[in-house]
Amino acid sequence: MLQAQYEAQRRAAEEAERRKREAAQAAYDKNMAAMNNAYNSQLNSLKSNQESTLGVLQSNYDQGVAGVNKQADAANQQAYINYMMSKRDLPQQLTAQGISGGAAESTMAGLFNNYGNSRNTIDSGRNDSLADLLAGYTSDKATAQQNYNSALSNLEAQKAAQQMQLEQNLANMIADAETTNYEQQFALSQDYINQMAAVQQAAAEAAQKASARSYSANNKGKSVSTSQSNVDWSKTAAYQRALANYKAGYSVDDVIQDLGTSGLDAASIQQILAAMGF
Numbered sequence: 001m002l003q004a005q006y007e008a009q010r011r012a013a014e015e016a017e018r019r020k021r022e023a024a025q026a027a028y029d030k031n032m033a034a035m036n037n038a039y040n041s042q043l044n045s046l047k048s049n050q051e052s053t054l055g056v057l058q059s060n061y062d063q064g065v066a067g068v069n070k071q072a073d074a075a076n077q078q079a080y081i082n083y084m085m086s087k088r089d090l091p092q093q094l095t096a097q098g099i100s101g102g103a104a105e106s107t108m109a110g111l112f113n114n115y116g117n118s119r120n121t122i123d124s125g126r127n128d129s130l131a132d133l134l135a136g137y138t139s140d141k142a143t144a145q146q147n148y149n150s151a152l153s154n155l156e157a158q159k160a161a162q163q164m165q166l167e168q169n170l171a172n173m174i175a176d177a178e179t180t181n182y183e184q185q186f187a188l189s190q191d192y193i194n195q196m197a198a199v200q201q202a203a204a205e206a207a208q209k210a211s212a213r214s215y216s217a218n219n220k221g222k223s224v225s226t227s228q229s230n231v232d233w234s235k236t237a238a239y240q241r242a243l244a245n246y247k248a249g250y251s252v253d254d255v256i257q258d259l260g261t262s263g264l265d266a267a268s269i270q271q272i273l274a275a276m277g278f
Contacts, residue, residue, distance in 0.1 A: 028170040061137040064207030072126035083115035
């Protein structure tokens with residue numbers, strides 16, 4: 001009877017140990033799965049946020065470049081119109097002042113040089129703005145990558161710590177290992193979100209500032225406003241005449257000269273050209 005009782009107690013002890021080991025293993029497997037799921041979810045969130053941030057930076061950079069080029073191109077067109085109109089009027093002005101020969105040629109050369117200097121100034125401003133945009137874009141990308149790397153490093157450290165704890169629990173056969181809310185532990189930190197938002201905001205402001213930069217065509221003595229008027233030039237006789245001349249084979253230079261001869265100012269000519277698609 002004593003032997004039977006001993007065997008029964010031994011089997012019960014072995015069964016209890018087996019159940020405890022199974023319970024510990026089950027808890028370990030469950031928590032490891034939960035941890036890995038939370039880790040993978042958070043990793044995907046980090047990657048998605050990084051891609052989104054880089055996309056915003058690229059979009060802001062592209063918009064800034066487009067704005068800079070649009071402003072510079074408009075200023076170059078205005079400078080060209082000013083030059084053509086001045087070139088048209090200069091012979092009459094020189095004749096009225098009794099200037100001819102070498103002096104007239106020198107004045108004409110000076111007009112052309114002035115136009116060239118204006119274009120150089122505009123293109124220099126364009127290049128400076130584009131360089132600033134590129135430098136800001138590169139810096140913002142580096143900051144975004146640094147933020148991502150830092151968040152990823154923290155995530156890996158949290159995973160390693162949790163895995164070590166779970167393995168220790170399994171080694172100690174702790175059947176009632178506490179289930180931790182891994183989703184909350186691995187939640188995307190507000191700190192990281194704020195850092196990424198700041199990078200995006202800074203890039204947006206830089207792009208807006210660069211695209212709003214104005215240029216001036218300074219090769220004409222009198223300043224000319226290039227702001228849009230309320231006139232629908234596509235419905236004017238001047239526009240129809242310019243369009244007809246262009247379709248008839250006139251060059252853009254010829255169209256500009258013809259419009260100037262009709263008495264239109266540079267701003268009006270530029271708006272007519274814009275309505276024509278130039």
